[in-house]
Amino acid sequence: MIRGRFPDPGPAMSKPKNIVICLCDQLRASEVGCYGNDVIQTPNLDAMAESGMRFANGVTNDPLCMPARSTVVSGQYARTCCGQLNNTSVLFDPRRGVAGGWMMPPYPETGRPHLPDGTLAECLQESGYRTAAIGKWHIHSWPHDVGFDEYVIPRTQHCHLGQHYTKNGGPEFVPPGYTMDFELDEVGAFLQRVDSEPFFLFYNISPPHTPLFDIPDAYKTMYDPADMPIRPNCYVNGALAGNEGVFRTYLYENKHYFYKLPHTLDLPDGFDLRDLYALYYGATSWVDSAVGRLHALLQEAGHADDTIVLFTSDHGDNLGSHGRWNKTLFYQESSSVPSIWHVPGVTDGTPADEQMVSHIDIMPTMLDLTGHDIPDHVQGRSVAPVLRGETQVLADNHVFIESEIQAVGVRTPRYTFAKRFDRTTKSITRDGMRLWDTEQDPFEMDNLAALEPEHSAIAELEELLDAWHASTPWMNIDQYVETS
Numbered sequence: 179m180i181r182g183r184f185p186d187p188g189p190a191m192s193k194p195k196n197i198v199i200c201l202c203d204q205l206r207a208s209e210v211g212c213y214g215n216d217v218i219q220t221p222n223l224d225a226m227a228e229s230g231m232r233f234a235n236g237v238t239n240d241p242l243c244m245p246a247r248s249t250v251v252s253g254q255y256a257r258t259c260c261g262q263l264n265n266t267s268v269l270f271d272p273r274r275g276v277a278g279g280w281m282m283p284p285y286p287e288t289g290r291p292h293l294p295d296g297t298l299a300e301c302l303q304e305s306g307y308r309t310a311a312i313g314k315w316h317i318h319s320w321p322h323d324v325g326f327d328e329y330v331i332p333r334t335q336h337c338h339l340g341q342h343y344t345k346n347g348g349p350e351f352v353p354p355g356y357t358m359d360f361e362l363d364e365v366g367a368f369l370q371r372v373d374s375e376p377f378f379l380f381y382n383i384s385p386p387h388t389p390l391f392d393i394p395d396a397y398k399t400m401y402d403p404a405d406m407p408i409r410p411n412c413y414v415n416g417a418l419a420g421n422e423g424v425f426r427t428y429l430y431e432n433k434h435y436f437y438k439l440p441h442t443l444d445l446p447d448g449f450d451l452r453d454l455y456a457l458y459y460g461a462t463s464w465v466d467s468a469v470g471r472l473h474a475l476l477q478e479a480g481h482a483d484d485t486i487v488l489f490t491s492d493h494g495d496n497l498g499s500h501g502r503w504n505k506t507l508f509y510q511e512s513s514s515v516p517s518i519w520h521v522p523g524v525t526d527g528t529p530a531d532e533q534m535v536s537h538i539d540i541m542p543t544m545l546d547l548t549g550h551d552i553p554d555h556v557q558g559r560s561v562a563p564v565l566r567g568e569t570q571v572l573a574d575n576h577v578f579i580e581s582e583i584q585a586v587g588v589r590t591p592r593y594t595f596a597k598r599f600d601r602t603t604k605s606i607t608r609d610g611m612r613l614w615d616t617e618q619d620p621f622e623m624d625n626l627a628a629l630e631p632e633h634s635a636i637a638e639l640e641e642l643l644d645a646w647h648a649s650t651p652w653m654n655i656d657q658y659v660e661t662s
Contacts (some may be wrong), residue, residue: 194548196376196378196485196486197548198485198487199250199490199540199544200472200489201250201381201490201492202385202386203243203385203387204388205386205462205491206511206515207494207510207517208409209386209459212227213516217406218462219400222470226487226520229520230525231519231525232517232518233519233529233561234531234532235514235532235589236514238491238493239256239536240263240579241508241579242263242265242492242582243316243505244264244266248260248317251317251380252297253540253541253553255557255580258557259294260318261654262582283334284334284335285320285334286318286319286320291319293317293319294653295553296553298541299325299326299380302378303327308372309326309327310327310329310378311379312331312361313361315329315334315382322346329346331344336389337432339392341353343360356394358385361381361383362471369476370478383465389428389432390429390460391457401459402456403453403456406456408451412497413498424503426442426445428503429457483522486544486548488517488540488544493505500622507583508581509622510594510616521565533575535561539561540558542559559574575591588642591617592635594613595627595635596612613626613627613635
């Protein structure tokens with residue numbers, strides 16, 4: 179395992195000039211050492227937190243890949259920058275005679291169907307930044323259409339070995355070895371190419387997303403399943419008859435559900451939830467090693483002392499909690515993500531234990547830290563005052579979440595509150611409300627909206643959520659629909 183060390187805070191700089199956003203896939207905050215996990219080995223992320231700032235309350239605004247990634251680069255909610263809340267492109271609208279569902283095209287759509295307003299990359303590009311996207315993309319507009327000068331992106335389908343890539347839209351190619359090694363080589367080459375010009379690197383890591391059986395053997399066997407700390411809200415123990423299909427997908431991804439390769443039809447003998455956890459932990463430690471190499475590459479290129487680095491994830495993973503798998507839910511396993519910021523000369527290891535931060539806050543915070551104006555269309559707010567130590571908590575200390583499961587919600591440091599959402603009428607209802615007190619009930623096992631319908635927190639949170647829902651616009655997708 180590569181062990182890196184982010185530099186201790188040096189003398190304050192007027193403005194760090196470079197930006198790296200390191201976004202992995204499907205990593206929940208509870209599986210990172212500096213978030214209180216004593217079993218996982220994440221020395222590089224822990225070191226980053228020791229000289230940076232770890233936000234205890236990092237949240238994705240939409241716990242699903244494509245919309246979450248779109249919120250990161252746009253500073254807008256998925257409804258505003260994508261026009262929908264699921265993984266598909268708006269061009270898959272059934273009114274166009276195109277099959278909908280969860281299926282995605284292997285590469286982005288032409289014509290910029292999503293992200294209609296200026297992105298973080300475009301704002302920085304206008305002021306002379308060199309911009310690059312490397313690794314998983316899964317945004318339904320091509321990088322060159324939304325502000326990236328250069329890019330190396332894979333097909334949408336997840337694959338840690340034998341992945342297909344395009345470089346700047348050129349012919350497909352399949353590099354040898356693991357995707358993470360190839361992508362880090364591309365990161366290193368980019369960092370060596372940029373010299374005095376400022377840069378923005380959007381570096382995306384596919385693990386710990388499936389297929390977990392394709393991670394290197396050293397990480398596949400790194401953890402003993404018997405040592406795995408199964409969360410108390412996992413209502414499953416031992417062999418999970420009935421979950422074999424889920425397990426096969428976690429292990430083999432499209433090799434199973436697309437191609438039904440014979441070796442994916444059977445699980446390893448005795449495979450159960452603890453084995454799945456052990457592979458997820460191994461994949462997470464593999465991600466941590468990439469963070470260590472990223473820092474080493476920044477040092478080798480001479481950029482470590484003037485580059486802001488953010489590590490986060492698009493969303494988490496339910497991993498059997500509440501009897502659920504994968505993502506899309508508002509439970510913390512799915513919606514809580516690591517948010518670790520390293521700002522040279524600014525952060526010093528002081529954690530942010532109370533401040534809520536979400537993906538739409540990334541763009542305005544980066545612009546603020548580098549001395550740029552924040553465009554009016556950005557819906558997030560800058561947490562730079564917290565990073566700079568000017569305040570511990572901003573006035574509006576809550577974040578909003580929306581999901582394709584037809585729900586919208588609001589989270590505060592103590593509560594998660596959610597209401598049902600009708601995607602056809604775009605209205606919300608009080609039927610099936612959820613309220614969890616995560617201070618008293620950290621595993622969200624007691625729905626207070628059902629147990630205590632008159633709970634004092636409901637009125638305030640419902641007012642916040644209803645006002646947000648009414649005032650947050652949807653992108654008009656009718657422009658993409660061919661009508662007779």
